[in-house]
Amino acid sequence: MATFDNPAFDAHESVHFFADHASGLRAIIAIHSTALGPAAGGCRYWHYDSSELALTDALRLSRGMSYKNALADLPMGGGKAVILKPGATPDRATLFAAYGRAVNSLAGQYITAEDVGTRVEDMREVAKVTRYVSGLAGDATRAGGDPSPKTAYGVYLAMKEAWRFATGSDALAGVRVAVQGLGGVGGALCGLLHREGARLIVADISETRARQTAREYSALLAEPDELISTEADILAPCALGGVLHARSIETLRVRVICGAANNQLANSEDGERLRARGILYAPDYVVNAGGIISVALEYLGSGSEAEAQARIEKIPLTLRRILESAAASGTSTSDIADHLAQECIAAAAARRSGR
Numbered sequence: 001m002a003t004f005d006n007p008a009f010d011a012h013e014s015v016h017f018f019a020d021h022a023s024g025l026r027a028i029i030a031i032h033s034t035a036l037g038p039a040a041g042g043c044r045y046w047h048y049d050s051s052e053l054a055l056t057d058a059l060r061l062s063r064g065m066s067y068k069n070a071l072a073d074l075p076m077g078g079g080k081a082v083i084l085k086p087g088a089t090p091d092r093a094t095l096f097a098a099y100g101r102a103v104n105s106l107a108g109q110y111i112t113a114e115d116v117g118t119r120v121e122d123m124r125e126v127a128k129v130t131r132y133v134s135g136l137a138g139d140a141t142r143a144g145g146d147p148s149p150k151t152a153y154g155v156y157l158a159m160k161e162a163w164r165f166a167t168g169s170d171a172l173a174g175v176r177v178a179v180q181g182l183g184g185v186g187g188a189l190c191g192l193l194h195r196e197g198a199r200l201i202v203a204d205i206s207e208t209r210a211r212q213t214a215r216e217y218s219a220l221l222a223e224p225d226e227l228i229s230t231e232a233d234i235l236a237p238c239a240l241g242g243v244l245h246a247r248s249i250e251t252l253r254v255r256v257i258c259g260a261a262n263n264q265l266a267n268s269e270d271g272e273r274l275r276a277r278g279i280l281y282a283p284d285y286v287v288n289a290g291g292i293i294s295v296a297l298e299y300l301g302s303g304s305e306a307e308a309q310a311r312i313e314k315i316p317l318t319l320r321r322i323l324e325s326a327a328a329s330g331t332s333t334s335d336i337a338d339h340l341a342q343e344c345i346a347a348a349a350a351r352r353s354g355r
Helices: 051-071 092-105 120-127 148-167 184-196 207-217 246-251 270-276 290-300 305-312 315-329 333-353
Strands: 014-020 025-033 043-046 077-084 176-180 199-203 234-237
Touching (some): 014 051, 014 092, 025 051, 025 092, 051 077, 077 092, 148 184, 148 234, 184 199, 184 207, 246 270, 270 333, 290 305
Parallel strands (some): 176 199, 176 234
Antiparallel strands (some): 014 025, 025 077
């Protein structure tokens, strides 16, 4: 299937394919929009069953970054990179140096950082060959470093707001939260929820990580493919996207969905399916913006850790606006969020063209 025919293609400005035989690099960088500024988004390192699936992921993720950055009020557009994980174990430093050269060839159109499967050490290798990278380091005077804890913090705050909207109280003590995916973000989110007294149910494709998290936070264990249908109060998808679709939505037994995974809805119609079932959905790119806020301030050199935290703490305000508008109009929260982001991007594009 050609790029233009891919259902996930959404008037993307450009899509770039890179291959480097020496390192084993095969990567796709999708730039959805630069209306608000250079396209910013992380680099995903993952095993894809086909290059077509990798392309679809890059297209969907990059559009989500456009929307995320717009609603987080960042001067950044939306882009995303995916590296197709090779069958043989590569030399990681060599692989990410080659990826850095790919990023550098775009001359600042795209700013990279961490995502699923990548870490700070990888971005340090990237930074040896390009300056168009963030998520490296930070201190008290400058935002930066691993964005995962910041993403988790934003999701935690948004979850409290969503629960308040659903129940009238933002207290999570005793609330059953099912967390799917226990990596850098999901694991950090579990720590925040445990400290508040939430009752956790956890699942991860790594049995070792799942058992360790369950022990650390006195959580119940669930199988990864069963967690979606587990009875709980809140579902927090924190792994890969596409977990909410026509079949899985019918099995849900929760009141609220609020998690860190990108592209949780498999299709645009799934937001309406959740609304019809009376399940409150906190749009993923609204609630998981904490990481990109930190990454953007680091790259721009325009904020301290305290300023990054203050901006992350505004995420619940944006979410509240969306939830109230959806409730008043009888529209799905995902449609409201999409509309707000599209308006913001269109206004920026009009200003840039002088219209």
